[in-house]
Amino acid sequence: MISTTDPRLRSFVPAEPESHFPIQNLPYGVFRPPGGTPRVGVAIGDRVLDLSVLASRHLLDVPEAEHVFSQGSLNAFMALGRTAWGQTRRTISHLLRSDVATIRDDIELREQTLLPIEEVELLLPIEIGDYTDFYSSRHHATNVGSMIRGPENALNPNWVHLPVAYHGRASSVVVSGTNVFRPRGQRLTAQGDAPSLGPSRAVDFELEVGFVIGTGNTLGHPVSIDQAEEHVFGVVLVNDWSARDIQKWEYQPLGPFLSKNFATSISPWVVTLEALAPFRSEGPRQDPPPLPYLAGTTNRTFDIHLEAVLRTSRMPKGQRITATNLRHVYWSFSQQVAHHTVNGCNLRTGDLLATGTVSGPSPDSLGCLLEISQGGKQPLALATGETRTFLEDGDQVTLTGWCRGDGYRIGFGEVTGTVLPAREV
Amino acid sequence: MISTTDPRLRSFVPAEPESHFPIQNLPYGVFRPPGGTPRVGVAIGDRVLDLSVLASRHLLDVPEAEHVFSQGSLNAFMALGRTAWGQTRRTISHLLRSDVATIRDDIELREQTLLPIEEVELLLPIEIGDYTDFYSSRHHATNVGSMIRGPENALNPNWVHLPVAYHGRASSVVVSGTNVFRPRGQRLTAQGDAPSLGPSRAVDFELEVGFVIGTGNTLGHPVSIDQAEEHVFGVVLVNDWSARDIQKWEYQPLGPFLSKNFATSISPWVVTLEALAPFRSEGPRQDPPPLPYLAGTTNRTFDIHLEAVLRTSRMPKGQRITATNLRHVYWSFSQQVAHHTVNGCNLRTGDLLATGTVSGPSPDSLGCLLEISQGGKQPLALATGETRTFLEDGDQVTLTGWCRGDGYRIGFGEVTGTVLPAREV
Numbered sequence: 001m002i003s004t005t006d007p008r009l010r011s012f013v014p015a016e017p018e019s020h021f022p023i024q025n026l027p028y029g030v031f032r033p034p035g036g037t038p039r040v041g042v043a044i045g046d047r048v049l050d051l052s053v054l055a056s057r058h059l060l061d062v063p064e065a066e067h068v069f070s071q072g073s074l075n076a077f078m079a080l081g082r083t084a085w086g087q088t089r090r091t092i093s094h095l096l097r098s099d100v101a102t103i104r105d106d107i108e109l110r111e112q113t114l115l116p117i118e119e120v121e122l123l124l125p126i127e128i129g130d131y132t133d134f135y136s137s138r139h140h141a142t143n144v145g146s147m148i149r150g151p152e153n154a155l156n157p158n159w160v161h162l163p164v165a166y167h168g169r170a171s172s173v174v175v176s177g178t179n180v181f182r183p184r185g186q187r188l189t190a191q192g193d194a195p196s197l198g199p200s201r202a203v204d205f206e207l208e209v210g211f212v213i214g215t216g217n218t219l220g221h222p223v224s225i226d227q228a229e230e231h232v233f234g235v236v237l238v239n240d241w242s243a244r245d246i247q248k249w250e251y252q253p254l255g256p257f258l259s260k261n262f263a264t265s266i267s268p269w270v271v272t273l274e275a276l277a278p279f280r281s282e283g284p285r286q287d288p289p290p291l292p293y294l295a296g297t298t299n300r301t302f303d304i305h306l307e308a309v310l311r312t313s314r315m316p317k318g319q320r321i322t323a324t325n326l327r328h329v330y331w332s333f334s335q336q337v338a339h340h341t342v343n344g345c346n347l348r349t350g351d352l353l354a355t356g357t358v359s360g361p362s363p364d365s366l367g368c369l370l371e372i373s374q375g376g377k378q379p380l381a382l383a384t385g386e387t388r389t390f391l392e393d394g395d396q397v398t399l400t401g402w403c404r405g406d407g408y409r410i411g412f413g414e415v416t417g418t419v420l421p422a423r424e425v
Numbered sequence: 426m427i428s429t430t431d432p433r434l435r436s437f438v439p440a441e442p443e444s445h446f447p448i449q450n451l452p453y454g455v456f457r458p459p460g461g462t463p464r465v466g467v468a469i470g471d472r473v474l475d476l477s478v479l480a481s482r483h484l485l486d487v488p489e490a491e492h493v494f495s496q497g498s499l500n501a502f503m504a505l506g507r508t509a510w511g512q513t514r515r516t517i518s519h520l521l522r523s524d525v526a527t528i529r530d531d532i533e534l535r536e537q538t539l540l541p542i543e544e545v546e547l548l549l550p551i552e553i554g555d556y557t558d559f560y561s562s563r564h565h566a567t568n569v570g571s572m573i574r575g576p577e578n579a580l581n582p583n584w585v586h587l588p589v590a591y592h593g594r595a596s597s598v599v600v601s602g603t604n605v606f607r608p609r610g611q612r613l614t615a616q617g618d619a620p621s622l623g624p625s626r627a628v629d630f631e632l633e634v635g636f637v638i639g640t641g642n643t644l645g646h647p648v649s650i651d652q653a654e655e656h657v658f659g660v661v662l663v664n665d666w667s668a669r670d671i672q673k674w675e676y677q678p679l680g681p682f683l684s685k686n687f688a689t690s691i692s693p694w695v696v697t698l699e700a701l702a703p704f705r706s707e708g709p710r711q712d713p714p715p716l717p718y719l720a721g722t723t724n725r726t727f728d729i730h731l732e733a734v735l736r737t738s739r740m741p742k743g744q745r746i747t748a749t750n751l752r753h754v755y756w757s758f759s760q761q762v763a764h765h766t767v768n769g770c771n772l773r774t775g776d777l778l779a780t781g782t783v784s785g786p787s788p789d790s791l792g793c794l795l796e797i798s799q800g801g802k803q804p805l806a807l808a809t810g811e812t813r814t815f816l817e818d819g820d821q822v823t824l825t826g827w828c829r830g831d832g833y834r835i836g837f838g839e840v841t842g843t844v845l846p847a848r849e850v
Contacts, residue, residue: 130596135679148678156677161620162611166679167592167686171555171771172644181645183768186587186716195586197716197767219597219688220606222850246768252581253573254560254591255680261592262768263644291611291622342622343608343671343687344848346596423769425647 004093005278007406011096012104013114015045020402020411023096026089027269027412028074028234031120038072038123043269043413044096047114051092054113059095059102062088073127074270078214078233079349085214085233089274122268124175125236126212129348131168131264132340133208133240133356135159136331138284140359143371160288163331163339165356168240169261173352176267176415180241182393182422183262187245199422200243200259202376202390205397207308207367208238209326210354211333212270219346225296228337231347234270237306237399237415238354241265244370244390266352267399267415275410279303279403281327290335293342300332304401304412306358308367311396315384318398321372324358324365326401331355393421429518430703432831436521437529438539440470445827445836448521451514452694452837453499453659456545463497463548468694468838469521472539476517479538484520484527487513498552499695503639503658504774510639510658514699547693549600550661551637554773556593556689557765558633558665558781560584561756563709565784568796585713588756588764590781593665594686598777601692601840605666607818607847608687612670624847625668625684627801627815630822632733632792633663634751635779636758637695644771650721653762656772659695662731662824662840663779666690669795669815691777692824692840700835704728704828706752715760718767725757729826729837731783733792736821740809743823746797749790751826754780818846 002009004024011023021027021043031048032038039052055065062068062084068076077084095103103109135141138155141164145154158164174180182203186195214233217223223231240260247259283301304326311318331339336353357367366372369390372380379387391397396418402411427434429449436448446452446468456466456473464477480490487493487509493501502509520528528534560566563580566589570579583589599605607628611620639658642648648656665685672684708726729751736743756764761778782792791797794815797805804812816822821843827836 130594145678158611158620158674158677162675164675164679165682167594167682169555169592169770170595171641171773171776174644181769184647185768186583194713195583195716197718216596219599220848222609224850243768249583250587250589251678251680252583253570253676253680254589255676255678257590257592258764258768258770261770288619291620293622339683343610343668343683344606345594345683345686348596351596423645425649 004089005275007408010098011044012098013045013047013096017407018409019045020409020413021045022408023093024405024408025271025275025410026092027271028125029268029270030073030123030125032123033115033120040069040071040074040077042092043117046117048117048120049092050113050115060088060091072123074125075127075350081215082230085272086274089272122175125268125270126350126352128170128173129351131170131173131352132165133168133354134331134336135164135356136329136336137355137357137359138330139328139361140357140367140371143359147375163336166255168264172261173264173266176265178265179418179420180263181420183243183246184422185243185246185258187249195249200246202244203419204242204244204369204390205308206240206242206357207306207322207324207399208240208354208357209304210236210238210266210352212236213347213349213351216348217341217346220344222344223337223341225294225334225338228334229273231337232273232333234272235276236270237267237401237412239265239397239399239415239417240354265415265417267413269413271410271412276302276403278405279410283327283332284330286330293338294335300334301327301329303327304403306399306401309398312382312386313394314386315382319383321380322364322366324360324367326358328360329355329358391419393419395419429514430700432833435523436469437523438470438472438521442832443834444470445834445838446470447833448518449830449833450696450700450835451517452696453550454694455498455548455550457548458540458545465494465496465499465502467517468542471542473542473545474517475538475540485513485516497548499550500552500775506640507655510697511699514697547600550693550695551775551777553595553598554776556595556598556777557590558593558779559756559761560589560781561754561761562780562782562784563755564753564786565782565792565796568784572800588761591680593689597686598689598691601690603690604843604845605688606845608668608671609847610668610671610683612674620674625671627669628844629667629669629794629815630733631665631667631782632731632747632749632824633665633779633782634729635661635663635691635777637661638772638774638776641773642766642771645769647766647769648762650719650759650763653759654698656762657698657758659697660701661695662692662826662837664690664822664824664840664842665779690840690842692838694838696835696837701727701828703830704835708752708757709755711755718763719760725759726752726754728752729828731824731826734823737807737811738819739811740807744808746805747789747791749783749785749792751783753785754783816844818844820844
């Protein structure tokens, strides 16, 4: 049987070589068709395949198909587990093949199931239980640590031994396209002695990659590193919006809180680990070697090219302000899952775990403005002659990413959001 | 009309003066009767009143009563909002009065609706969206800060200006009675130079009070301090189990993570703000005065007496190891809600917000072993001749609390849990 990632596969739904969504990808999302209710779909070319219709025609041979694909989130489907995910992927791949007639030659079915993406509303694909954000890019942690503690003490001693993380806010995770109000909060005045309340003067983006837990573990039962990927359904892009001035004032001793929880944006399409399998990559050498519960995997990360584009009101076409890659990230998804659960903590279907800011080794591969502008000291010069230390009202940030195959791309689409002026209160 | 908190109210269901659950209390919980499905109930004396049965008899005049009271959590009921909460409380108070015959004189209905608490299974009462833990006891923050930074720098500069908080883990919040495995994790060796993985040697309890969000706010729309309590459904006891050695090694710079998320226990009964109204208390003077968005309320806290009892295998009767009071806590529920949302962060029905460890000013009012044993340096002497710096396997911690009325108590019941040996992995 031909693999669902075989580069020779072709679909009757056209996809240009630069499309993010060829038949080798098949990412899952949740959408609302015009006048309809939310349901599960798969992106193919510039179309979304409506799985709820396929299920109602009994074309998807998984348990409870009619139920799980007519939900407003992927959770019910994800909870079925890896066997059902693989079965569904193989069925969909088959149905979309250029040499399979079932949908291709049934005009009515084709019109019912293949909707133009631009005509549907893409919704938050998962109902997020808990959201955990890691801090797993060594370049990012080193750059930020240098600003705070100087280059000699840039990394805290724990950093090379464990994937540092904190709990984020699940309620304010929003889907791409949701605009973000500039948050108010306490920050120090210029004199630095007393805080005042007002709009943040240092709103930033963070280019991150998130992964979604498909099946969880029981409280008290750790997930071993060898089993970790069995629990991972797929991957999204994440923009973890941050207010640096609020963060600086609030974060001691319990970590970031209001500086982060006003909004976190994710991309609408969840790219499965199956689709990413051909793009495994080794990741950085880990020295010192991690403790045994974090060791043992090779090819522990993925070669995913990542970019951020900034648009301003004077520059609607936008400018790429960074290009980096997931393979620079020090701690892998598997290591993050193994660490997260080593104490018995339970992950659940729909949990979101993110890498933290993905920065690469070079100045043009930094994943947030805090690093790009060196803490606000070196404004970023834009092609229009404008400069930026942090984001201004009206600025739009779009993150995108893809794996480069031979003649095709496995893309993540994008996650975008515009900073709106702080609301009057 | 007589108030539901009137001390003169009497129920036909007996409640001794020391009972936690007289007719003035009426806390909500979720329970499973023998052989039945989960449903909503109210504690009265040593009975639980089955609201799903009352709803099926159309005795509870709130919207969707049959639906909301046959759920496995309070969320659907809480989402109805304060008007429905008040209406339900008044109806239940009326039905339970000693001079009202509806249930009292209907033997069949009485047997169907009033079950002995010890014969039912008490379940986690809320489906928790996000769990936020504050750090709002000045005594606690000062004691802990003194250990880390010395008495001169005990409080960080931000502490008196804002209620410091971090996001906790929602998935591992468990109901009273759930035992807790000693967590494994990375902690430094005695030499202090490299971490190893193993069972925590410093498992602690934290005596906290939590409050439950009944109705949320829209993302981007802060809740003003004057409106904050409108969103609060009720109050529970919280034991935020902690592993101090894991915490010490992991917490910089993003705060506690695995040292906390292995378990957080809450009491099964949610005591409503209505029931607590007669026990308002002023709380500590706040100096410097808080910024306007955190100012303006008097009687901003509640006079709730709190205790922790430790039982060991050699001391099954237990020993009270601390007695404190919520009124010592510096930042109030309202201030916590106003701060949490000032940046636009959205709270949702079922969110749990907790005070952080509640410590009082005296040595016998400290809310965790870290403080009681002064970081492990001054072991606590027990009546059996045993000592404790931190918890040992088999130790059971029970938190309890109540408001003292004239001839009655508004009690919280208890939250209890036993530390089990670390699981073999």
